[in-house]
Amino acid sequence: MEVETIVTEKKELYTPTISEIVAVETLTETEKLFEIALPGGEMLNHKPGQFVEVSIFGFGEAPISICSSPTDLPTFKLTVRRVGRLTAGMHRLKEGDRLGIRGPFGNGFDVEAFKGRDVLFVAGGIGLAPLKSLIDYTLAKRDEFRRVIIVYGTKNPAEILFKQDIEIWQQDRDIEFHMTVDRADAGWQGNTGVITTLIPGLNLDAPETAVAVVGPPVMYKFVLMSLKSKRIPDENIFMSLERRMKCGVGKCGHCQINSVYVCQCGPVFNYPFVRSLEEAI
Amino acid sequence: MNQNNFTSLRQLKKVFFDERTTRGFISFLSDRAKVIAPCKKGENSYSFEYIQNPDEVVFDYPRTIQPLKKFFLPPRETLFNFNTRENSFSEPDIESEDRIFFGVHAYELQGLLRLDHCFEEGHPEYNYLRRRENTLFIGISYTPDDWHFSRSVGIEIEKLEGFCLYFEPLDSGFLVFIVNEAGKNLVELFGKGAEIDNDENFALVEKNFRVKIKFHHNRLPQVFENVYYSKVWEEISRKCLGCGTCNLLCPTCYCFDVRDEIELDATTGKRERFWDGCMLNSFALVAGGENFRDPLSSRTRHRLHRKFKYLADSAGDLFCVGCGRCSKYCPAKINIIDIINDLIGDFAGQQKRVLI
Numbered sequence: 001m002e003v004e005t006i007v008t009e010k011k012e013l014y015t016p017t018i019s020e021i022v023a024v025e026t027l028t029e030t031e032k033l034f035e036i037a038l039p040g041g042e043m044l045n046h047k048p049g050q051f052v053e054v055s056i057f058g059f060g061e062a063p064i065s066i067c068s069s070p071t072d073l074p075t076f077k078l079t080v081r082r083v084g085r086l087t088a089g090m091h092r093l094k095e096g097d098r099l100g101i102r103g104p105f106g107n108g109f110d111v112e113a114f115k116g117r118d119v120l121f122v123a124g125g126i127g128l129a130p131l132k133s134l135i136d137y138t139l140a141k142r143d144e145f146r147r148v149i150i151v152y153g154t155k156n157p158a159e160i161l162f163k164q165d166i167e168i169w170q171q172d173r174d175i176e177f178h179m180t181v182d183r184a185d186a187g188w189q190g191n192t193g194v195i196t197t198l199i200p201g202l203n204l205d206a207p208e209t210a211v212a213v214v215g216p217p218v219m220y221k222f223v224l225m226s227l228k229s230k231r232i233p234d235e236n237i238f239m240s241l242e243r244r245m246k247c248g249v250g251k252c253g254h255c256q257i258n259s260v261y262v263c264q265c266g267p268v269f270n271y272p273f274v275r276s277l278e279e280a281i
Numbered sequence: 282m283n284q285n286n287f288t289s290l291r292q293l294k295k296v297f298f299d300e301r302t303t304r305g306f307i308s309f310l311s312d313r314a315k316v317i318a319p320c321k322k323g324e325n326s327y328s329f330e331y332i333q334n335p336d337e338v339v340f341d342y343p344r345t346i347q348p349l350k351k352f353f354l355p356p357r358e359t360l361f362n363f364n365t366r367e368n369s370f371s372e373p374d375i376e377s378e379d380r381i382f383f384g385v386h387a388y389e390l391q392g393l394l395r396l397d398h399c400f401e402e403g404h405p406e407y408n409y410l411r412r413r414e415n416t417l418f419i420g421i422s423y424t425p426d427d428w429h430f431s432r433s434v435g436i437e438i439e440k441l442e443g444f445c446l447y448f449e450p451l452d453s454g455f456l457v458f459i460v461n462e463a464g465k466n467l468v469e470l471f472g473k474g475a476e477i478d479n480d481e482n483f484a485l486v487e488k489n490f491r492v493k494i495k496f497h498h499n500r501l502p503q504v505f506e507n508v509y510y511s512k513v514w515e516e517i518s519r520k521c522l523g524c525g526t527c528n529l530l531c532p533t534c535y536c537f538d539v540r541d542e543i544e545l546d547a548t549t550g551k552r553e554r555f556w557d558g559c560m561l562n563s564f565a566l567v568a569g570g571e572n573f574r575d576p577l578s579s580r581t582r583h584r585l586h587r588k589f590k591y592l593a594d595s596a597g598d599l600f601c602v603g604c605g606r607c608s609k610y611c612p613a614k615i616n617i618i619d620i621i622n623d624l625i626g627d628f629a630g631q632q633k634r635v636l637i
Contacts, residue, residue, distance in 0.1 A: 011404070011405065011407060013404055013406055013407070014360045014361075014539070014552075014554070015360070015361060015370065015372065016370075018368050018369075055552075057363040057364070057365045057370065057541060057543075057550065058365050058541050058543040058547075058550055059541060060540060060541045060552075061539060062568065081569075083569045083570075084568030085568075086568075087568065098368045216571075217571055217573075242567060242569075242571070243565070243567070243573060244565060244566065244567045244573075246539060247537075247539070249403070249404040249406075250403045250404060251399070251400070251403075251404070251406060251537070252536055252537050252538065252539070252557070253535075253537075253557070253564075254536070254538070254557070254564060254565065256559075256591075258583075258586070258591065259586075259590070259591035259595070264403065278509055279573070279579070279583075
């Protein structure tokens with residue numbers, strides 16, 4: 001049959017790269033930290049804020065944010081909360097076990113927008129995980145940024161992630177670290193209250209402060225209001241939005257917010273753009 | 282009306298096939314490729330099927346239940362087979378076989394061309410595009426019924442884009458219009474049928490296609506831009522069952538989910554991709570329990586904004602082709618034409634208020 005035909009180049013969109021878990025650390029009752037190596041010493045070459053699709057054959061596949069900085073080579077790290085089928089499967093894996101990786105996907109944070117400025121990180125709960133890729137990047141290139149301010153809130157002290165890092169951040173005089181829990185327990189000495197209670201007290205150079213916000217959906221509205229009252233310009237605010245990024249390549253439709261595929265244009269968005277998306281927050 | 286397509290049809294070379302010759306032609310095609318054509322399914326329903334015998338083919342049908350997408354994006358498809366013990370996987374071959382689709386309506390092929398756009402852009406998808414290789418489409422005219430409204434979304438009955446041949450029924454057979462080289466080759470190889478002079482006169486009658494949407498189709502993206510908060514969405518959601526039938530039957534719906542199926546040996550299995558639909562409640566649900574598009578009204582709004590705004594903006598064409606399937610087969614009897622006209626009413630009302 002002589003026909004004009006579509007010529008198809010085969011590109012692997014849906015097949016994973018089998019990678020090895022080189023370390024597992026238990027962070028909390030529900031969160032574990034996995035350090036993963038691609039085969040043959042290959043680098044993931046990700047940007048802070050990007051994600052990978054993790055799969056275990058028989059359990060399926062799910063998007064997970066990368067929580068390590070690209071400066072932290074040659075492996076990468078994922079913080080995984082046990083919430084579904086795949087993550088429950090992951091929690092049973094040990095050092096030396098293997099899993100499938102696709103990616104990295106998404107846009108990641110535009111680090112240039114943060115360089116030379118004061119940087120404010122606002123992390124709610126597990127939102128600290130994706131943000132940590134940018135925090136670690138900032139700390140690795142500390143000279144390229146001005147003040148580093150980290151604001152972190154969790155529901156209760158038991159849910160605090162990265163305790164060792166936090167200790168270092170608290171002691172480092174080059175980092176301003178503030179933390180709160182919604183509900184304290186008997187041993188808690190620090191602040192109590194939702195994360196927005198920490199923002200009014202910050203002394204900020206508003207026009208020269210770039211903000212990265214990651215947290216549960218309900219948090220954004222209130223954090224954005226607090227930032228607004230600190231006179232932070234909208235275009236200085238970046239946020240990472242959670243959605244069901246099933247395929248990672250802009251086909252399956254699950255992560256769509258209005259016309260936008262989060263896996264392609266996100267998950268990191270600049271606030272003025274988010275305002276134009278009715279469904280975003 | 283229909284000036285452009287109808288005129289261009291008149292200018293094409295054509296031959297005449299009586300019905301017997303037409304069935305002979307289908308037989309001839311079957312010797313060269315797999316032939317897919319509309320066949321009778323139930324009392325009043327039709328389906329595109331691989332045909333064994335030219336007599337199965339139905340020439341006059343309103344629409345098939347399923348659009349053509351099932352031949353390119355199968356309802357279930359194995360992405361790869363895996364072995365959990367060895368952590369290995371292998372992809373099945375996707376054979377690209379010669380396929381000829383006979384008796385396709387214009388809106389149907391337009392739907393498929395829109396799917397092509399979605400699978401070609403960004404990250405081109407091999408599985409779909411591989412199945413699109415080596416395919417030919419032979420069009421046929423039809424008489425619009427109450428559900429068709431493709432003319433109202435800019436697709437005329439005689440829209441020839443993508444066809445190699447186009448069959449126009451006459452009382453005693455078909456005028457076969459030769460649209461491109463591939464079509465010409467087929468007709469020449471077949472070697473039957475009476476050639477017809479271009480200035481010969483026929484009773485080529487334009488079919489009646491009532492305009493069903495109140496605005497010109499070019500204005501619909503603008504309407505959708507302004508009706509995001511319309512009460513119409515809430516009104517539909519009171520009737521809608523959220524069953525996803527409209528997603529399944531839509532020629533331009535292609536969203537999918539992926540799931541692992543494991544055998545009883547707990548070692549081998551496959552990762553499968555299957556059709557999903559944005560009208561289903563779990564579509565935007567994430568593992569933590571957050572559902573980003575929970576209310577039925579917001580799901581309907583999303584589905585229709587995809588058709589008339591989001592994809593229309595990025596691809597340049599409306600993603601509704603007016604086949605009428607979503608309305609005809611809706612168990613809640615929701616009619617998309619009514620929805621669009623209600624939205625237009627809402628939009629026009631806003632404009633009026635502004636003018637006052």
